[in-house]
Amino acid sequence: MLGTKKGVFVMESSDGRRTWKTSGPHFKGTAVYHVAFDPRDRTILATVDNPIKGPTVAKSGDLGRTWKEGKRPPRFPKGAEWSAKQVWRIEPGVEEEPGVVYCGVDPAALFKSRDGGETWALVEGLYNHETRPKWNPGAGGLCLHTIMVDPRDPETVLVAISAVGVLKTVDGGETWSFRNENLLADFHPVKYPEYGQCPHHLVRHPRRPDVIYQQNHCGQYRSDDNGETWKEMVGNLPSRFGFPVAVDYNDPKRVYVAPEVSGAERLPPDDRFLVWASDDEGRRWEALGEGLPKRSYYTVYREGMDTDEEDPSGVYVGTGTGQLLFSRSAGDRWTVLADALPPIYSVTAATA
Amino acid sequence: MALSVHIAGHLKDYTGASVEMELAEASDVMDVIRQLDAKVPGIKDRILDEHDRTRPYVNIFVNEVSIRDLQGESTRTQDGAVIYILPSVAGGMTFSGGEAP
Incomplete structure (x- = not known):
């Protein structure tokens, strides 16, 4: 499932990832920052950011053939000082809480739905956080872009906000506290502040739920x-900067990143796009370039990389x-699975 | 005499084939939108933001005058008023002004 600048594309394979059928773009012309698969009811959820109508969330119950917007989009309650500008992330809840779905918006706030995305309520505990008046947007805005519900305990949720950091609740969203210790903020006068770091993307390993990887602005x-x-795992990577990070379903110690040169460039190091993988949880990294151009300037957004649950793992x-770009063998060799699409904002692989 | 409401652009997604509606009466633009929402649940959230302000790229005209040049959402709507709800024309940059994710 691809969220793009101009809508959603759904690609399906039923022969071991050899051939693919593509549908889309759905929501033609509309930016879709994230698409998620909800295994509880086999629905696809998408953030839909139409500039005229405002941000909303839509759902498909037939693997992308037809779509329906929720009854009411995520909106701040009357009296709130903020207005919803964009929806960045959609996240299904856990099996024990059917119907619960979260979404993260810009400006940085978390919304919770108890009816599968039809209606939404602001998670006020986060909105009322004592530090919120001091949150400042980064280059991408003040966006809440990562939501991770603990699969063992739905009361425990991690979120990540650009230029604010990682926050955690263990009481279902009533109270939140920062989890930014040891995360560098090299653009900040205090290099390791309580908050103000810039997480770009976090991913939890599905088989080892305590293990979370983070690509941060600074490492x-x-x-x-x-x-x-948090432990730094920069190792021999060519840059601390980048956006996506993905884990390997079959090998819990294998992790993928795609570093970029930081600052104004935001391009691959040394004029060549490469995915880097580590087999030891980030201690040592290997460049995966077989099949990729020798000179290339691809960039990847924060939701732009994912892995599947097949064996060997598809990336x-x-x-x-x-x-x-697609590798059917854990990054050993790459092929172009689709080309000439609109700019791709998110990639989500799922077994339906 | 009724009021007529004309809807165009992306907002037609919510009204289906019906892009013209008649309302028996409405005191002001806010009342028009409330009545529309009763007929087409959810459309209010696509016309106004959460603070009942017209969304940035939506224009509402009463008798061919933009409500931004009148009294905004409090603009009175008399019998026979013709109300247009239209998206803005824009080009050249992103609506949000922000970066991609």
């Missing part, structure tokens, strides 16, 4: 304790210039 990190503490990378 790559791993948490072995459900986001309580999917969507670029800002509309290529979907």
